[in-house]
Amino acid sequence: MNLAAVDIGSNAVRLLLCNVVKSNGGHAIKKSELLRVPLRLGNDSFSKGHLTPTTISKLHDTLTAFKLLMKVNEVVDYRICATSALRDATNNKEIVKKIKKDVGLQIEIIDGKTEAKTIVSNRIAESMDHRKSYLYIDVGGGSTELTLFSKNKPVASKSLNIGTLRILYETDTKEEWEKLDQWLNKHCSKLNSLTAIGSGGNINKIYKMSRLKSGELLSVRKLKEMHNHLKELTLSERIQIFGLKPDRADVIVPASKIFLTITNKTGIKQIFVPQFGLSDGIVHELYEKNKKKYKALIK
Structure with a gap:
């Protein structure tokens, strides 16, 4: 069927x-x-x-x-x-x-x-250690969806109008970034050993570019290295060196910026990338x- x-x-x-x-x-x-x-x-x-x-x-x-x-x-x-x-x-x-x-x-x-709920409905709990807390981060072109999990259950979620295309076209607002900061401070500031679960086409591509084995965690340090390297390249260089499609090459840096902003504010050191989405x-x-x-x- x-x-x-x-x-x-x-x-x-x-x-x-x-x-x-x-x-x-x-x-x-x-x-x-x-x-x-x-x-x-x-x-x-x-x-x-x-x-x-x-x-x-x-x-x-x-x-x-x-x-x-x-x-x-x-x-x-x-x-x-x-x-x-x-x-x-x-x-x-x-x-x-x-x-x-x-x-x-x-x-x-x-x-x-609803978008966040639908994304995390995909049996995400099966990938988790019930003793740990996880922050699910889905970065899209127009929005970023966050869901905090504790003991395998969602305890808080937030949808923000912060996306790769909004950054690219400079239509993201200071107010939305402040909302992100406030939400992270409220829900994540007191959590120890928080792990991120990354979703979206850009983090999937970064994971593949990192040449990690399936199931291996992407370190924030590695993500930052790749972000800095990609940022220094022109669009044509990103396409030629990494084989990126044109519509991926221009949004991959804004995407990694969003992930790094969140991981820096929460102290997250590793990202699990299960490669599924909406x-x-x-x-x-x-x-x-x-x-x-x-x-x-x-x-």
Whole structure:
């Protein structure tokens, strides 16, 4: 049985196709395909306040293609979530209505708290030591989602309008950075041996560039070294030396800046990078919500 998730982010639009199969008396969700289209909605939303007709047309075509892929893969259910860029666009209701009418797909614009909850729903607790505290950090193009875990349970969360594209376009505000500082002081200042769990395309890429073994922790010292090195390179040098895509090369430094700001304020020394994100969480929630309905379809 196949399920699909679409993540309409600020820097890209992603389609995740998963196959749910029987496994050891239960079930297992296996990734079968992940497609990323570098459609940067945040380019319009964070600089103009709305999406232009050209960008809307590209989103229309992207989702039309995704619908066809879902059809040929015999997807039985899907969920499409849009985050910061579409959330902030003044014409978002018009866009959602147009996509529903023209493409036949329903877009759900989710708030920051829902985004954070969906991301961490992806069985994140299985990766944790119940004796330790963890700060989950998801850095996107338009927002940063934080969730503090203690004894394997979420105890506090925060969504902030601090993202890589906002920094790139200089639309991040002093007030949001102050909110970040206040939240970290309130919830993390008294915690010892706090470990970060990093999420998002940029930290995933940095982890791969670090050539660490799967499951090995990324040290903040190593992250800082890479940040300083990347910062000194031009965009073309980042592309040539590290093989980065153009739409990754310009946001990877702002992303590492956000991670370093948070780790410096909290004293975090290591980051666990499980390499999953919103689309993984969407599929997990979709299955958990409807597993009784799906039971007869799983082979």
